[in-house]
Amino acid sequence: MITPQLVKKINALWQKQKTVGLTDEEKKEQRLARQEYLQGIRGQVRGMLKSINKPGSSQKQKHAGKCSCGHCKH
Numbered sequence: 001m002i003t004p005q006l007v008k009k010i011n012a013l014w015q016k017q018k019t020v021g022l023t024d025e026e027k028k029e030q031r032l033a034r035q036e037y038l039q040g041i042r043g044q045v046r047g048m049l050k051s052i053n054k055p056g057s058s059q060k061q062k063h064a065g066k067c068s069c070g071h072c073k074h
Helices: 004-019 024-051 059-063
Strands: none
Touching: 004 024
């Protein structure tokens, strides 16, 4: 899960990397934080893709015949 604390940690480690460099332990922490962030992004994208209606699916039920979206055939 992407939290404000995770983003702050990633940004702080990036800033330190650019200025004074990171220790081996900090590099590991940075790598793990980035992996956690990417997992969160992937989860969000998967969730969005699952929620997209496929053509011809339940579009009529969703709009209940009261829309003018151009996709429904009422």
